[in-house]
Amino acid sequence: MMELDQDSWWMVGMSFLVALPCALLGVFLILRRMSLVGDAISHSALPGIVVAFAFVGDLSSPWLLVGAALAGLLVTFLIEQIHRHTRIKQDSAIGIAFTSLFALGLILIRVIIGDKVHLHQDMVLEGNLQHVAYAETVGVMGLDVPDSLIPAAVVAAGTVILMIIFYRVLTLSSFDSGLAASFGYKPAVVHYGMMAVISVVVVSAFEAVGAILVIALLILPGATAYLCTHRLKLLLVLSVLHALVSSVMGMYFSVWLNGKESAGVVVAGTGLFVLAWMFGPADGVVIKAVQRRNRKLDEV
Amino acid sequence: MIALETHDLTVTYHKRPVLYGVDVEVEAGSLVGIIGPNGAGKSTLIKSIMGVVPHSGGWVKVFGKPLADNLHRVGYVPQRESVDWDFPVTVMDVALMGTYGKLGLFGRVGKRERMIASEALDKVGMLPYSKRQIGNLSGGQQQRVFLARALAQDSDLYFMDEPFAGVDAATESAIIELLKEMRECGKTVLVVHHDLQTAREYFDHLLLLNMRLVAYGKTDEMYTTELLQKTYGGRLTILDEVAERAAKTPEAKHEI
Numbered sequence: 263m264m265e266l267d268q269d270s271w272w273m274v275g276m277s278f279l280v281a282l283p284c285a286l287l288g289v290f291l292i293l294r295r296m297s298l299v300g301d302a303i304s305h306s307a308l309p310g311i312v313v314a315f316a317f318v319g320d321l322s323s324p325w326l327l328v329g330a331a332l333a334g335l336l337v338t339f340l341i342e343q344i345h346r347h348t349r350i351k352q353d354s355a356i357g358i359a360f361t362s363l364f365a366l367g368l369i370l371i372r373v374i375i376g377d378k379v380h381l382h383q384d385m386v387l388e389g390n391l392q393h394v395a396y397a398e399t400v401g402v403m404g405l406d407v408p409d410s411l412i413p414a415a416v417v418a419a420g421t422v423i424l425m426i427i428f429y430r431v432l433t434l435s436s437f438d439s440g441l442a443a444s445f446g447y448k449p450a451v452v453h454y455g456m457m458a459v460i461s462v463v464v465v466s467a468f469e470a471v472g473a474i475l476v477i478a479l480l481i482l483p484g485a486t487a488y489l490c491t492h493r494l495k496l497l498l499v500l501s502v503l504h505a506l507v508s509s510v511m512g513m514y515f516s517v518w519l520n521g522k523e524s525a526g527v528v529v530a531g532t533g534l535f536v537l538a539w540m541f542g543p544a545d546g547v548v549i550k551a552v553q554r555r556n557r558k559l560d561e562v
Numbered sequence: 563m564i565a566l567e568t569h570d571l572t573v574t575y576h577k578r579p580v581l582y583g584v585d586v587e588v589e590a591g592s593l594v595g596i597i598g599p600n601g602a603g604k605s606t607l608i609k610s611i612m613g614v615v616p617h618s619g620g621w622v623k624v625f626g627k628p629l630a631d632n633l634h635r636v637g638y639v640p641q642r643e644s645v646d647w648d649f650p651v652t653v654m655d656v657a658l659m660g661t662y663g664k665l666g667l668f669g670r671v672g673k674r675e676r677m678i679a680s681e682a683l684d685k686v687g688m689l690p691y692s693k694r695q696i697g698n699l700s701g702g703q704q705q706r707v708f709l710a711r712a713l714a715q716d717s718d719l720y721f722m723d724e725p726f727a728g729v730d731a732a733t734e735s736a737i738i739e740l741l742k743e744m745r746e747c748g749k750t751v752l753v754v755h756h757d758l759q760t761a762r763e764y765f766d767h768l769l770l771l772n773m774r775l776v777a778y779g780k781t782d783e784m785y786t787t788e789l790l791q792k793t794y795g796g797r798l799t800i801l802d803e804v805a806e807r808a809a810k811t812p813e814a815k816h817e818i
Contacts, residue, residue, distance in 0.1 A: 440640040492695035494651055
């Protein structure tokens with residue numbers, strides 16, 4: 263049996279801390295049929311980060327989160343405006359809005375940051391979990407914890423708390439926005455509130471997994487769980503389990519193949535998805551075949 | 563007592579008016595059918611009254627107060643097709659949603675809410691299905707669950723958007739029994755309805771709509787050729803004539 267060293271376990275921890283809030287929010291993105299909006303937010307965070315960096319000049323400043331969150335809100339607002347006021351449909355509007363902001367971000371990196379700071383474009387795209395290994399440590403309950411885990415833990419805990427408080431509002435407005443609106447839950451407030459939280463979560467995941475792989479963390483857990491159960495609460499629990507298992511398996515993968523950790527986590531997550539696709543107890547290929555056969559036998 | 567009062571209610575979509583100047587007063591305890599052709603703005607009317615669609619002019623009063631002050635007294639049953647029935651919730655979960663309005667933003671679902679939801683499901687004969695995922699229900703059963711949710715809201719004034727669309731005959735008569743029972747309990751119910759034939763026996767009042775209010779009153783008084791023609795823009799007679807001609811000349815079919 264292959265052993266993981268301590269640094270690798272910290273990377274597992276980091277990976278889980280960013281995957282956890284993504285998994286929970288992703289469930290609602292999927293249910294609201296807005297998975298691509300997650301894609302849009304993750305890419306358009308870039309100009310927000312760069313502009314915020316221009317003001318504070320520090321890559322670890324929490325203001326970068328604020329800048330990215332604002333950019334995330336801006337892209338959702340742009341998407342809404344385009345598809346509401348023109349004949350362009352939502353999928354095209356998403357394609358226009360986020361690529362424009364992402365391109366703008368790429369230009370701004372050069373103009374504002376130049377070569378002064380280590381903000382490589384490939385890092386922006388695929389991230390790097392190894393930062394955890396080089397990070398300074400802080401003492402938490404007698405453990406030397408890499409300091410980059412702390413903000414990730416705060417974002418994860420914050421998301422879980424918000425989810426618990428607004429679970430009912432989110433569920434009802436996702437299922438039946440008409441009834442939700444008639445109860446006085448403002449659909450626009452729920453929508454933009456959720457987008458703001460996703461923006462923050464996506465950005466906090468940026469350093470670890472980058473703009474593209476974070477989409478997998480948003481969609482894979484919920485999609486996998488969706489094939490395993492028809493109950494929302496269980497679905498949320500399973501998606502968190504997916505985040506945990508793919509973080510651990512992904513690290514083993516990357517050590518075994520000497521590959522990139524963040525990619526390993528996503529590949530592991532995809533493996534779990536394929537398993538659910540085949541053997542998922544709710545909608546898997548096998549269970550459906552069995553049900554079909556039973557139905558045929560019943561008819562005979 | 564007046565349950566619902568609208569004055570000059572006007573709704574525009576993309577700067578095009580879809581509903582204008584609706585003035586109506588509905589007595590408490592009425593069972594009202596909202597009747598009109600496709601595109602007459604029937605759904606829009608109840609959505610704008612509920613504030614789900616913003617109105618560009620006019621006002622709405624519910625039991626003498628602005629809607630916002632009496633939101634908890636109003637129940638809404640959207641069209642069945644307006645929601646995703648693959649959504650991972652059970653029949654019980656949906657019935658419980660009816661209690662959310664009174665719970666406010668931070669209240670927790672407890673024993674009391676479960677009792678209310680169970681009673682409501684029992685009333686529509688769906689209690690035995692309470693643990694089932696909503697996707698595994700027939701159209702009629704789905705509509706009953708929606709009604710149970712409305713009952714769980716325990717409102718005084720209800721708006722229902724096509725509750726009879728796509729349901730089996732048994733469910734249709736069960737629903738109408740339930741609506742009449744609600745009226746006996748003093749509730750006011752407004753129902754968007756498609757079928758002119760059954761409207762006469764189902765409702766005590768009719769609201770005839772075709773982008774404007776054509777007329778509102780007791781069902782018998784509304785059932786005049788003149789008013790119905792006004793509502794359907796003469797299309798009823800045209801259809802009758804076409805049907806008559808087709809019936810008289812069976813060969814006509816081949817010419818088409």
